[in-house]
Amino acid sequence: MCTYSTEKKNIDGSAKGPGGSWFQVREATVYFDHPVHAMATHTLNIDLADPTKGPSARVAVELTAASARSLIDAVQAALASVPPELSS
Amino acid sequence: MSEDLSATTIRISGHRGDEIEAYLARPEGEAKRGGVVVIHHMPGFDRSTKEIARRFAELGYDAICPNLYWREAPGASPDDAAATARASGGVPDDRLVGDVGGAASHLRSLDTSNGKVGVIGYCSGGRQSVLAACNLGLDAAVDCYGAFVTGTPPEGFPLKVTNLVEQLPNLGCPLLGLFGADDQFPSPEQVKELEQILTEHGKQFEFHSYEGAGHAFFSPDRPSYNVAAANDGWERIATFFAEHLGS
Numbered sequence: 001m002c003t004y005s006t007e008k009k010n011i012d013g014s015a016k017g018p019g020g021s022w023f024q025v026r027e028a029t030v031y032f033d034h035p036v037h038a039m040a041t042h043t044l045n046i047d048l049a050d051p052t053k054g055p056s057a058r059v060a061v062e063l064t065a066a067s068a069r070s071l072i073d074a075v076q077a078a079l080a081s082v083p084p085e086l087s088s
Numbered sequence: 089m090s091e092d093l094s095a096t097t098i099r100i101s102g103h104r105g106d107e108i109e110a111y112l113a114r115p116e117g118e119a120k121r122g123g124v125v126v127i128h129h130m131p132g133f134d135r136s137t138k139e140i141a142r143r144f145a146e147l148g149y150d151a152i153c154p155n156l157y158w159r160e161a162p163g164a165s166p167d168d169a170a171a172t173a174r175a176s177g178g179v180p181d182d183r184l185v186g187d188v189g190g191a192a193s194h195l196r197s198l199d200t201s202n203g204k205v206g207v208i209g210y211c212s213g214g215r216q217s218v219l220a221a222c223n224l225g226l227d228a229a230v231d232c233y234g235a236f237v238t239g240t241p242p243e244g245f246p247l248k249v250t251n252l253v254e255q256l257p258n259l260g261c262p263l264l265g266l267f268g269a270d271d272q273f274p275s276p277e278q279v280k281e282l283e284q285i286l287t288e289h290g291k292q293f294e295f296h297s298y299e300g301a302g303h304a305f306f307s308p309d310r311p312s313y314n315v316a317a318a319n320d321g322w323e324r325i326a327t328f329f330a331e332h333l334g335s
Contacts, residue, residue, distance in 0.1 A: 002130045002212040002235060004249050006174055029175045034211070034304070036131055036167045041303065041312050047171045055164035055172040 003042075006031045015048045015059040023057055026050050035062035044068035092116035093145040095138070100194045102154060103186020109155040109162070110191060111138050113145035120202040122227070122333025123195030125188050126153040127209030127216050130174075132166035133157060136309060140208075147326055149333065150198055154191045156184065181219055181249070188220040204333045206261075208325065209234065210306055215252065221263065222255040228332035230264045230325055233271055233303055238285065239278035256285050262292040264328040266321045268301035268314070296324055 007030040015025045025048040035043040043062040050057040063071060079087050095113040102108040111133070115121070124144045128137040133155040144151035156179050161169035173179065192205040206228035209217035214234020221229035231237065236251045263286065267279050274282075279297060286293045298305065298317035305314035306321060 004178065004212075006178075008175060027175065029171065031174065034129075034131060034310075036170075039311050041310070047175065049171070049175070051172070051175070055161040055168035058168055058171055060167070060171065 003031065003033045005033070011048070013048075017059050018056050023050055023053065025059070026052070032065070036060075038062035038064070040064055091146075093142060095142055095145065100152070100154065100190050102158075102190040103183045106159065106186075108158040108187060108190070109133070110194070111141055111153045111155070112194075113138075113141040113151045114198075114200070115145050115148055115150070118200060121148055121150060121200055122202055122204040122206065122329065123150040123152065123192070123198070124329065124333070125191045125195065125205060125207045125220070126151055127184075127188065127207065127213035127220070128153055128156060129209075129211040129213050130170060132170035132173075134166035136307065140210075143322075144329075147329070149329065150195050150200060152191045152195055154187045156187060178249075179216075181216075184216050185220055185223045188216070189224050192224060192226065202333075204228075206230070206329055206333050208232065211235075211304055215249070218252055218259070218263065219255065221261050222252065222258040224260070226261045228261050228264070228329060229259075230266070230328065232266045232306060232321070233268060233274060235273035235278075237274065237278070238281040239274060253285065256282075256291075257289050259286070259289070259291050262294070262328075262332055264324060265293065265295040266306075266317075266324060267295065267297045268303055268305050268317065269297045269299045270302040273303065294324075294328065296321070 009028045011028045014022050017023050027049050029047040032044050046061050048059045093115050098112050099107050100110045126141045141151040141153045157169040157173040160176050161172040195205050204227040207217045207220050208230035210232040214231040215237050217229050218231050218237050301314040301317035304312040305317040
């Protein structure tokens, strides 16, 4: 199915994108839906983008649900492993 | 059937007269024929959708696929355009109807047109195919496993679209529905509900549900591809359009 669900957050950081160039990312779009490339019917998809630079200024990942949950755990663990003043 | 065809990217007038991109595939020759509007799936105006348009040209129809994401991402690659359109909130129903209407008008303006136009869509496009058939003067519609034509979304589901139950009395042409029996969106129960509603309103329809097939069984480049269901489905589509779009 197409889930139509989309979560969007403003973010601040950098990503390595098209052509191997780094660019500033301003927006994260997260949705669980059909992937373009991954060999699964549905994946957790994340787009890190800078909408001011056009549609191609985007880094995309498509993760299985289990992989996405593992990634969440890893992100939380990494953030928890450092002094709070570094990650606030 | 036509061995020779041509395909090209053009501009057409879409919703509210907006200029949008479209992919037009046509058989060679001057014979009068019907037209087919192909609605691309949510991943966009991509290679597999254009292959579908060319297949309809090979079957003898003028076929057109409007780029529903042209406004948000002109010239972008299909996946980037789909991501941009999604981040912008997706395609509103009224805009979809306007764009399909513009595509149908373009087909009818061709010197080879016999005046008949059908519509087909897959996945999200399946729902949009039914939506178009409820709001435009078309001659045939095909819904390939479109979710949320009927059915109530699960509680808490962050749905941005509504079902089409209230619009179904306006369905203006015969409908062919092709579904996977293992699909949950639309589920067999939702397909049955659609059958019941169409029957109550005296609509002409033909549904086929394939055992062992899930969602997106027509997609040859995805793990969901089901050879038996897709092959039979194409046969059903060819027969259905020949009946309703033929001269």
